[in-house]
Amino acid sequence: MENVSPVAAVTPKKKKMNWNRLLPWVLPVLIIGGWQLASSTGFLASKTFPSPVAVFQDGVALAQAGTLQRNIAISLYRATMGLLIGGSIGFALGVLNGVSKLSRNLTDTSIQMLRTIPHLSLIPLVILAIGIGEPAKISLVSIGVLFPVYINTLHGIRSVDPNLVEMGTSYGLSKWEIFTKIIFPGALPTILMGLRYALGVMWTTLIVAETIASDSGIGYMATNAEDFMDMETIILCIVIYALLGKLSDLIAKNLEILALGWRQAKEAQQ
Amino acid sequence: MTTTTAAQPLLTINDLGKQYGPKVVLRDVNLTIQQGEFVALVGMSGGGKSTLLRLIAGLEKMSTGTLTYPDVAPVIRVMFQDDRLLPWMTVRQNITFKRNDAALQARSQKMLARVGLEKWADQYPAQLSGGQKQRVALARALMAKPQLLLLDEPLGALDALTRRKMQDLILQVCQEEQLTTILVTHDVEEAARMADRTIVIKDGTNRYAEKGPDKDDPAAVGVVADQILHDIIDPEGGPA
């Protein structure tokens, strides 16, 4: 019997960590700095391509008027609702088809067929059917995120090691325990991958939907600015989309770290 | 290990057969396992040892024959060749399956101590060595106080020294917990060293049964191991 005690958590080397954390920001800072320089030296015409400072000032003005917050809030609301609805349906279908052969045989082929339709091509249909109100945009986002969540949930569940399930059965776990303690945790890494992908789809869908059929939201803000040749606001909208995209990716990443801590166990020890 | 003289059968197998499609894996298997006995199953690779164990465990259905428990049906636990630990649960959670039950927690503590892994209770399987993982698997198998423990080459992947330590640990706990044990192994030395009786599975059926040696006599272990090996490769085949 080895009488070794578990290795204590490794103390991170502080200096190196800080450098690695700063490194990803070097390029964005350089680009924005260069952009500002090009604008102030007149290399970029401020009419066609405003400087970062001008974009920032535009953002401040819109924020003071309350327009910015209102549009971000409505876009966030649509994105979240669409993700919740589409994600839940995709997850439920994925679980159902992952555990039930009958359900899989009945529905999987049809779902896979629907999946091949680009969901943005449904925009005219959705607008004609339910108008350009909130339900239309939320439906489009839902449809967009449903499939990646479905596919990954199904695939994750189907690839859980059957030997572990057999062990669970022979060790007297109930069906519910087998699902919650073996199948779901086993499928979780793949499901979270699907979620991360779905977040990307969510923003893309929303931009398009808000650009084409809306009177509010960041996408609308950009289209509206286009009509007034308001370059500052257009670029501001693009920057906001980039920030929101980065934010949702960060949330997904942290969710992964939180839920999949056991995967880091091995690395942490070394 | 000493077998009680007034042995009672725990399990009786009559004319058991198993086939996969047209392929006959086992036929005419007749066996009685006594309570408290430690039996080894040996034989050529692909000979059907694992299949027999899985049939006894109820993981698969037999094609023909019967498997009966003269007394009451025992609680059976299988220890697999691969540890089959859940990577997302800590050592303790793997043993209790995250069930919050005071008695279960107490027993898990006892079993962890028994296999020498109390200090590792909160680690994940990925942080353990192969031998430690098998000790967790052993502790998990003992949690439900089984009467029948089925071991399908659980030590196959371990190095010689760790393997030897595990053999002793298994023998000790089997005695303490008064288990009936069936061990599938490739290793005739292991069979001779550990078992009260070694059954050779050959041509799909049980052909020989070698009685275990006096465990205190190292030379006798070698003799029995040689005899088992001879039985396995004997081209003539012996009495059924």
Ligand SMILES: Nc1ncnc2c1ncn2[C@@H]1O[C@H](COP(=O)(O)OP(=O)(O)OP(=O)(O)O)[C@@H](O)[C@H]1O
């Ligand atoms: N599910 C199955 N379907 C078809 N054939 C199977 C199945 N399971 C086992 N077999 C066949 O049954 C035979 C016996 O397999 P088994 O695993 O019981 O052998 P074994 O004695 O345990 O071999 P080893 O020592 O290599 O583990 C093999 O030829 C194997 O191919």
Ligand SMILES: [Mg+2]
């Ligand atoms: Mg085998």
